[in-house]
Amino acid sequence: MSEPLFELKNLKKSFNSRDIFDVPLLELSQDKIYAIVGPNGSGKSTFLKILNTLEKPTSGTVLFRGKDLFHSSHAGNMKKEMTMVMQNPYLFNTTVFKNVAYGLKIRNVDRKTLKKNVEETLELVGLSHLKNRRVVNLSGGEIQRIAIARGLVINPRVLFLDEPTANVDHPNVRLVEEIILKIKEEKNTSIIMTTHNQSQAHLLADKVLSIINKNITDTYYENIFQGEIKKSNGVSIFSKNNIEISLSSDKTGKAMISVDPRDIILSLKPFDSSARNSFQGSIKKISEIKSQIKVVVDTGLEFSIIITKESCHDMRLTIGKEVFVTFKTSSVQVYY
């Protein structure tokens, strides 16, 4: 197995003595697309900025290909192997070409190579026709694609994309997504992106990570509900919209819970098992995510469930069909 791209150990970041995240251990592999999902303010952008050395962690270690990113004599060179495209990218007040060429220019790349690389990268993002235009009156999608090209042209080992489609108009979202997939196919670049869009994360990424309880894990951050936990005969019950979910937690009062969509069993008849949570509902949406199927079932609460294509086909699932969703108390994650 090749050396991990990033290795994080006891990484902590706090602002004004408030902890943003606390990651005991995390490894990110090379040549993969990672998507980090989480609600606004969960520290996704800060996490990317730390990996890109734009911000320092409060404590802990970040190893980049085995070397300490913040305390190594090679830190300067390591920084040059990665770049980040911000959520609202800033374009220099000049032409599109000069914007994309910036990274090469400060690396003293000769004019001929610079021109060739810039033109090729602009072609990859489909913006060759804007080459000589000044960066005024561009759409959010065009700005994003220019910023991606500007990062990509230096042929980075890692490309960080912070919410790459958050400020992009709808038709351009698909274009930006296609560019990300194309980068994976054509370039030797690992991509670590943040998004608040679950479907996009699963569509693009090899691995989806979530910021949950200040930690970064590969738990699905989906089926999130806010409600109240009460104790009834020694059993913890979370209630919302007249649905009662059994869970194991010492907490009572207001809480947020999530259920991993891979831990939910979908059946056409009541499922006879030890699982304490089983609800009937109708199918609201069926969509394909990579080689799997995501089914949304309305039981009073909407549950997303991930199943295989074969299961979907065998069960002949259609919109409106009545089904049962079943999961164990241990599948319920409880937050605050």
Add this chain to the structure above:
Amino acid sequence: MYIIAEGLRKSLELIFALDPEILGIVFVSLKVSLIATLLATFAGVPLGFIVGINEFRGKKIVTVLLNTLMALPTVVVGLFVYAFISRQGPAGAFGLLFSPSAIIIGDLIIGTPIIAAFTLSAVQGLDQKIHMTATTLGANKLQVAMAILAEARFGVFAAIIAGFGRVIAEVGSAIMLGGNIKGYSRTITTAIALETSKGEFGFGFALGIILLTVALSINILFHYFQKKKG
């Protein structure tokens, strides 16, 4: 009324006849102002830029000080520089008093805070993301600073033009330090002051029209760069 009409008629005659004395005065004025602006640019742009991009204790005080110095009374500058370069002054040995160089020193002191304050404001008005954008693309500290300066370029040009506008129209220190010597240290403004006191309105008007034309051109340029900046 007659005096004004007669003055204006004579002034146009002088301008169109390319009167050598008027041309000489305009030349001295432009030379002195351009050199002073150039020197003030070398002092003011780095000063405003460094204050603008760095966070330090006392930054607010420096900013207020620069803004206050923008309104520095030119006669006060004239007084201090006079005391400094007069025969009994510490720099008296250089014999600078009543020379174009003396006017340049005064104009440098008047122009520097203007250029610095406008540069500072141009840098502070920039998007905070420029620094991070250049850094993430691999720029070192100097390259980041150059990227910020490049983005502030229109604001910096506007600052230089504002500085030039102030020094070319300035009269207080020019008359005190230059001595208004004909053909040597007589500038447009000092000549207007003198000719008016002599009742030579035509000559004064001619110089006034030229000065206004210069001021108008400067303002057009200033607004052009301000607009580009925004």
